[in-house]
Amino acid sequence: MAKKNIFTDAFGTPYFLKRMVIFILGMVSYRRFNGFNKLKISGSENLINLPDTNVLFVSNHQTYFADVAAMYHAFCAVNNGYMNTIKNPVYLLNPKVDFYYVAAEETMNKGILARIFKIAGAVTVKRTWRSEGKNVNRMVDMNEVDNIMKALDNGWVITFPQGTTSAFAQGRKGTAKLIKKQRPIVIPIKINGFRRAFDKKGLKIKVTGVQPTMEFKKPLDIDYDNESPQEILEKVMYAIEQTDEFNLLHEYDNELKNKNNSQ
Numbered sequence: 171m172a173k174k175n176i177f178t179d180a181f182g183t184p185y186f187l188k189r190m191v192i193f194i195l196g197m198v199s200y201r202r203f204n205g206f207n208k209l210k211i212s213g214s215e216n217l218i219n220l221p222d223t224n225v226l227f228v229s230n231h232q233t234y235f236a237d238v239a240a241m242y243h244a245f246c247a248v249n250n251g252y253m254n255t256i257k258n259p260v261y262l263l264n265p266k267v268d269f270y271y272v273a274a275e276e277t278m279n280k281g282i283l284a285r286i287f288k289i290a291g292a293v294t295v296k297r298t299w300r301s302e303g304k305n306v307n308r309m310v311d312m313n314e315v316d317n318i319m320k321a322l323d324n325g326w327v328i329t330f331p332q333g334t335t336s337a338f339a340q341g342r343k344g345t346a347k348l349i350k351k352q353r354p355i356v357i358p359i360k361i362n363g364f365r366r367a368f369d370k371k372g373l374k375i376k377v378t379g380v381q382p383t384m385e386f387k388k389p390l391d392i393d394y395d396n397e398s399p400q401e402i403l404e405k406v407m408y409a410i411e412q413t414d415e416f417n418l419l420h421e422y423d424n425e426l427k428n429k430n431n432s433q
Contacts, residue, residue, distance in 0.1 A: 174268075174324055179267060179268060179270075179291070179324065179325075180268075180270070180320050180321050180323070180324035180325065181293075181317070181320075181321075183289060185267050187289065188265075188267050188289060188290065188291070189265055189267060191286060191289045191290050192242060192246070192262065192265040192267070192290055193262050193263065193265065195239065195242070195286070195287070195290060196239075196242065196243060196246065196259065196262040196265070197259065197262060199236075199239045199243070200243070200256075200259050200262075202236070202239075202368075202375060203239075203240055203243055203256060203382070204256055204257065204259075206375055206378045206379075207363075207367045207375070207377075207378060207379065207380045207381065207382055208381050209240055209243070209244075209256060209381075209382050209383075209384060210381050210382070210383045210384070211244050211247075211254045211255065211256070211383075211384050211385075211386075212254055212383070212384070212385045212386070213254075213385050213386035213387055213388075214244070214247075214248050214253045214254045214386060215253065215254075216357060216386045216387060216388050216389070217245070217248045217357070217386055218248070220326075220355060220357075221355065222268065222325065223268075223322065223323060223324060223325055223326075224322050224323065224352065224353075224354045224355065225322075225325075225326040225327070225354055225355045225357065226322060226326075226327050226328075226329065226348075226349065226352075226354040226355070226356050226357070227241075227326065227327065227328040227329070227356075227357045227358075227359055228328075228329055228330075228331055228345065228356060228357070228358050228359065228406050228409070228410060229241075229328060229329075229330055229358070229359035229360070229361060229410055230330070230332065230337075230359075230360060230361060230410045230411070230412050231330035231332055231333075231334065231335045232335055232337075232361060232362075232364035232365040232372075233335060233364050233365065233368050233369070233370060233371060233372030234277055234335065234370065234371045234372050234373075235283075235284075235287060235371060235372035235373060236364050236367075236368045236372025236373075236382075237330075237361055237364055237372065238271050238273075238287070238328065239372070240361075240364070240382065240384060241271075241328060241359070241384070242265070242269070242290070243256045243261075244256065244384060244386075245266045245269055245326070246261045246262060246264070246265045246266055247261045249261065249264065249265070249266040250264055266326070267291075267325075268324055268325025268326065269291055269325055269326045269327075269328075270291040270292070270293050270321040270324075270325060270326070270327045270328070271291055271292060271293065271327065271328040271329070272292075272293050272294075272295060272318060272327065272328070272329040272330065273287075273288075273292045273293070273294055273295070274294070274295065274296075274333070275294040275295060275296050276296075278292050278294050279294075283373070293314075293317050293318055293321050293327070294314070295311070295314040295317075295318075296311060296314065315344075315348065318348060319348070319351075319352055322352055322354055327354075328359070329345055329348075331345040331346075331403070331406055331407065331410070332412065335365070335370060337365075337412070337417075338412055338413075338414075338416070338417040339412075341403050341406060341407045341412070343399050343400065343403055345403065345406065346399035346400065346402040346403035346406065347399045349392065349394075349399075349402050349406075350394055350397070350399055350402060353394045355389050356389060356390040356392060356406070357386060357387065357388075357389055357390075358386075358387040358390065358406065358409035358410050359384060359385065359386055359387070359410065360383075360384075360385045360387065360409075360410055360411050361382065361383065361384050361385075362382065362383045363380050363381060363382035363383055364382050366380050367380040367382050387409055390405055390406070390409060392405065
């Protein structure tokens with residue numbers, strides 16, 4: 171691994187600029203997560219004593235930007251000793267800057283706000299199966315894979331294995347192949363309530379009084395030498411609760427709620 175630059179991140183963004191962007195975005199979004207809708211965080215203890223590099227967070231996905239913004243709050247809070255809470259936003263003065271997230275290229279190239287989010291740490295990739303609302307079938311760009319590995323070599327990375335905000339969509343094997351090759355510590359994140367609280371982009375508040383949740387789980391136990399990418403993917407999808415059994419449970423809960431509401 172190359173020696174880290176003390177002035178810029180893995181992709182040459184000056185740390186002073188990144189700190190400023192994270193602080194501004196954090197202050198703008200703070201009331202969304204600790205005012206209009208109170209974010210409930212659990213499992214922060216699983217982030218303590220992690221190495222500074224080669225940590226991969228895998229999460230389900232509900233909005234384009236609110237999920238990642240909330241994660242930035244949680245990571246910055248833990249980085250300053252605040253466990254399972256974002257009550258005191260002073261942590262934004264000392265953000266975790268070596269943090270990156272994988273995002274669709276077409277999403278991050280639309281509008282000024284998306285480009286600002288990109289400065290905060292986006293590693294952009296082109297979807298191999300969908301582009302601009304149409305189904306496609308294209309090869310993985312190995313330069314993009316190299317960029318994710320570069321980010322892991324320099325810090326923590328969040329990725330969304332489903333590559334979409336649709337609930338219970340299939341996981342993409344590319345994530346598992348990356349895990350097998352790079353051998354990171356893998357921390358699952360389970361989020362809920364973001365889809366109800368915010369619009370699809372995660373920029374507008376749809377409903378107030380919702381309590382979005384974010385659970386950091388224990389690192390996955392992975393046999394990098396002997397487990398296949400498919401087996402690793404199955405572990406990941408189960409950990410973020412996006413497998414068929416969780417889908418059936420979700421459907422049952424909805425049916426029960428509808429039945430109770432009709433009585």
